[in-house]
Amino acid sequence: KAGVTQTPRYLIKTRGQQVTLSCSPISGHRSVSWYQQTPGQGLQFLFEYFSETQRNKGNFPGRFSGRQFSNSRSEMNVSTLELGDSALYLCASSLTSGFTYEQYFGPGTRLTVT
């Protein structure tokens, strides 16, 4: 079956703008998590959505937000972009919410803020 898809794959934005990234989970998966990966900070958890509800949230400012739709597709939004937001943003889906459920990651969206 099809894997996790993320769009767009690459994005260039300027400081102060906002951006919306999209994630389509594997069919049947109800949990979607978002991560930010940078060379300096590694892979950091942003938030998790399950059944359209945010279940967990990492230590990121309120400029980072997300939502999940009834078909489990998810979007994350970053407002007032800063240079430090340049990163690979990864989305992962799993059957349900829970650490022991295997997460399947998408290829990521490479965001560059200039």
Next chain:
Amino acid sequence: LAKTTQPISMDSYEGQEVNITCSHNNIATNDYITWYQQFPSQGPRFIIQGYKTKVTNEVASLFIPADRKSSTLSLPRVSLSDTAVYYCLVGERPFGNEKLTFGTGTRLTIIP
């Protein structure tokens, strides 16, 4: 989420068995241990998960001693394609308010 400690990097030759150890001294009773693999510019990929003793699948084995304060990922007969970063995670089912943190991982380099 229990804090984990792994070696930052390891080198090995093709065909050898590689063992990567992860320390998690404050692991809780309900915590499970999971390993992920990540290639450059790709998302992590689930390798194996266990609670105690030994777990084996088609790609790796996971050894967990009785006190569960550490775990060892064993990759048999590695090839160049096993060059990647390997992450050890410890957490509880279900998530609750836990946040999945990957840490720095171990950068494994396979030498031809």
